[in-house]
Amino acid sequence: MIKKTISLFLVSLLSCASVYAGDSNQFYTEIPTLKGEMSIDGDFNEPQWQQAAVVELKYETSPAENTPAPVTTTAKIFASQTSLYVAFIANDPNPSEIRANIRDRDSSWGDDMVGIKLDTYNNTRLAYQFFINPYGAQNDSIENELTGQESDAWDGIWYSKGKITEQGFQVEVQLPLRLFNFDDAKAIQQWGIELVRFYPRNENHRLSTHRIDRNVSCKLCQLGIMQGLEGAKQGKDIQITPSLVANQNNHRTINPQGPWEDETNVEVGLDLRWGITPTTLLNATINPDFSQVEADAGQLDVNNTFALFYPEKRAFFLDNKDYFDSQLNLIHTRNISSPDYGVKLTSKNDDHTVGVLATNDIQTQFLIPGNLSSDIATIDQESYNVAARYRYDPSRDFSIGTVVTLKQSDDYHNYVYSSDLKYQPSEQDTFTAQYAFSQTQYPKDLFNQFCNGDDCNTIPTDCDIANCDYNERVLRTKQEGEFNGDMYKLTYEHNRRNWYANTQYESVGDDFRADLGFIEKVDAAKFVAGGGYRWYPTDHFFSQIRFGGDWDITHTQQGEKLEQEAEVFLTLDGGYQSYVSTGVVQRTRVGRRHNPANIDIENNTQSFDETMGWFYTNFLPIQQLKLELDINYGDNIDFANDRLGTLTMFNPEVEWKVTESIVLDVSHRYQTLDVDGGRLFTANLSDIRLNWQISLNSFLRLSSVYTNIERDPSLYLYQSPNAKFQDLGNEVLYGYKLNPQSVFYLGYSDAFKASDEIDSLTQKDKTYFMKVSYAWLL
Structure with missing residues (x-):
């Protein structure tokens, strides 16, 4: 009887008919396919524009709710055999108030902007987004319905021009069809579409071609329909990008100070991007340059027990990255640090989506997880890395998928197998589930990387915080032979216009590892339940008010309590494009293990009660200035000494648009921890970036990240750390981008250190680098 019930349930899911995809009742336009040459110059002189479909952006969807748009915006659309063309005429009663800046790609958010949102399969899974400011500066991203996230890491090659006029501004756009995955076997295309304008004044008004129902949680389900592109073909989608990278690195020891050692490196690489079919894309790379052109944002690593997370920025991994996403972060390609070669195949046919990635890596790097701490392990061996993702969408409100990852070197391997599903039984309800299983084998001596002393082979009998070289990473890596583990996550969300509720349960086994991901x-097993209410005041300074909270509890797999937390918060959106959020967190959680050689929590740790208040805001007091402020104050565990302290964190940020082409970003994080007896540490992190966008194609960028941590060693109970730590990294970078893959970079970077043994900041590293690449489009 149970099997029959389950079978009927699955059949009902697979046979669900849904109206969630682009709907002609929302918005409908039929576009012609025209012939003739086009010049993308910001003017609409070509005769094709006279035959194009004309569309009006009639509605304001935010902060007002589907009211008439406050300004007039007209769009014209047509297609050729190889491109989609869109022109926007954005009228403005006060053109002098238009916010426009010359910016690099994906850097002009906050400006006046027009955009196109396209779901080329009209199945509510992914949407391409293209936004353009009045000078033609480009922003592109991909919205992923499965994860609910938008990623601007993807960069396509497309063309735009903009100009400010006496009536407002106008923009001309060409989107080559080679950008898109779509089924060109169809004689006529039906794509989901929304045309959008952002009109930032006292508030950032979002204008659209159609109404958006706030009582429907799915946004991609509310696109309109664009019909046309008759006979559209993707054409030969072949892109070959050779590159030359050269750098000279000078480095030295500074304690004691040694002579400079020089190292020069010149590398030639080749990237291939081949659209085998309109729905199947092959990426391949040989000897790629995977260096970071721009420094990662500074992060303060003090009083942390878990490893820091850095996002992926490298083009090879980002192309069609969304094809690999699932509810769990099982694929985090920053774990592939320096490959010699790589290949990636992504494909979508009807209801089937496939992605396969394979690379080597000159070393093996992965995360060692725990329930109280984590760290990065490195093995000096070449590794082979494979990730595969398959997703099946039998209906528009149900999908199932699987993920497989493999990471392997000589005496190490990690294999992960996972399955997942997403089900939306109604416009307000979403259920997701994912299960993963892993098989892992570590090298026999891997644990020695995390052993603080000479010998962790034998577990001592008198181990405590003060005299033991053991820690959780030693315990998690001291494994004999192959070991297995599993993980699963269940979520349910109910989201309506005025209120929402959600719950989640996640269980991760002792021996589960996802070494190509970031788990x-x-x-640990964690249960979360939360909810909130939303108000939309009219004729008020604040246009949206949200009040909510959640409660969660976490246990080990043996039922020992790790943490219990309750949080309430209040969030407001309003004038001066302001966002304000504040709340209070009350939690009970455990500190360090008293016996580091014992994995147990009960009778081996003590619990601490913490109450923390937080406040965050960002707003634009004037057009040229954006201010942010993040404050935390309250109880916080002093993990080094296993006691309770008082945390003060103050993090202001300023973005100053000095001119329309020069912007200064300054961020400073000030953090202290006070304990009985005085101030344990004071930490400062300053991140300063100055960008001069000489033109839409070229820029000069300066950045400096400075960390200064001062400790009082007399207040440390179990160790004697340095009283002083200073770190300074600088970078000067000139760049010219013909497009995201055809680039020239010339730069210099250096690094300075100081400590108790090194009185002042002393240079230990300097690098001169150059990169040139050119994308041949065949």
């Missing part, structure tokens, strides 16, 4: 906590 930093194992041996």
Whole structure:
């Protein structure tokens, strides 16, 4: 009887008919396919524009709710055999108030802007987004319905021009069809579409071609329909990008100070991007340059027990990255640090989506997770890395998928197998589930990387915080032979216009590992429940008010309590494009293990009660200035000494648009921890970036990240750290971008250190680098 019930349930899911995809009742336009040459110059002189479909952006969807748009915006659309063309005429009663800046790609958010949102399969899974400011500066991203996230890491090659006029501004756009995955076997295309304008004044008004129902949680389900592109073909989608990278690195020891050692490196690489079919894309790379052109944002690593997360920025991994996403972060390609070669195949046919990625790596790097700490392990061996993702969408409100990852070197391997599903039984309800299983084998001596002393082979009998070289990473890596583990996550969300509720349960086994992903906590089971209410005041300074909270509890797999937390918060959106959020968190959680050689929590740790208040805001007091402020104050565990302290964190940020082409970003994080007896540490992190966008194609960028941590060693109970730590990294970078893959970079970077043994900041590293690449489009 149970099997029959389950079978009927699955059949009902697979046979669900849904109206969630682009709907002609929302908005409909039929576009012609025209012939003739086009010049993308910001003017609409070509005769094709006279035959194009004409569309009006009639509605304001935010902050007002589907009211008449406050300004007039007209769009014209047509297609050729190889491109989609869109022209926007954005009228403005006060053109002098238009916010426009010369910016690099994906850097002009906050400006006046027009955009196109396209779901080329009209199945509510992914949407391409293209936004353009009045000078033609480009922003592109991909919205992923499965994860609910938008990623601007993807960069396509497309063309735009903009100009400010006496009536407002106008923009001309060409989107080559080679950008898109779509089924060109169809004689006529039906794509989901929304045309959008952002009109930032006291508030940032979002204008659209159609109404958006706030009582429907799915946004991609509310696109309109664009019909046309008759006979559209993707054409030969072949892109060959050779590159030359040269750098000279000078480095030295500074304690004691040694002579400079020089190292020069010149590398030639080749990238291939081949659209085998309109729905199947092959990426391949040989000897790629995977260096970071721009420094990662500074992060303060003090009083942390878990590894820091850095996002992926490298083009090879980002192309069709969304094809690999699932509810769990099982694929985090920053774990592939320096490959010699790589290949990636992504494909979508009807209801089937496939992605396969394979690379080597000159070393093996992965995360060692735990329930109280995590860290990065490195093995000096070449590794082979494979990730595969398959997703099946039998209906528009149900999908199932699987993920497989493999990471292997000589005496190490990690294999992960996972399955997942997403089901939306109504416009307000979403259920997701994912299960993963892993098989892992570590090198026999891997644990020695995390052993603080000479010998961790034998577990001492008198181990405590003060005299033991053991820690959780030693315990998690001291494994004999192959070991297995599993993980699963269940979520349910109910989201309406005025209120929402959600719940989640996640269980991660002791021996589960996802070494190609970023799962930093194992041996933990967490339950979360939360909800909130939303108001939309009219004729008020604040246009949206949200009040909510959640409660969660976490245990080990043996039922020992790790943490219990309750949080309430209040969030407001309003004038001066302001966002304000504040709340209070009350939690009970455990500190360090008293016996580091014992994995147990009960009778081996003590619990601490913490109450923390937080406040965050960002707003634009004037057009040229954006201010942010993040404040935390309250109880916080002093993890080094296993006691309670008082945390003060103050993090202001300023973005100053000095001119329309020069912008200064300054961020400073000030953090202290006070304990009985005085101030344990004071930490400062300053991140300063100055960008001069000489033109839409070229820029000069300066950045400096400075960290200064001062400790009082007399207040440390179990160790004697340095009283002073200073770190300074600088970078000067000139860049010219013909497009995201045809680039020239010339730069210099250096690094300075100081400590108790090194009185002042002393240079230890300097690098001169150059990169040139050119994308041949065949």
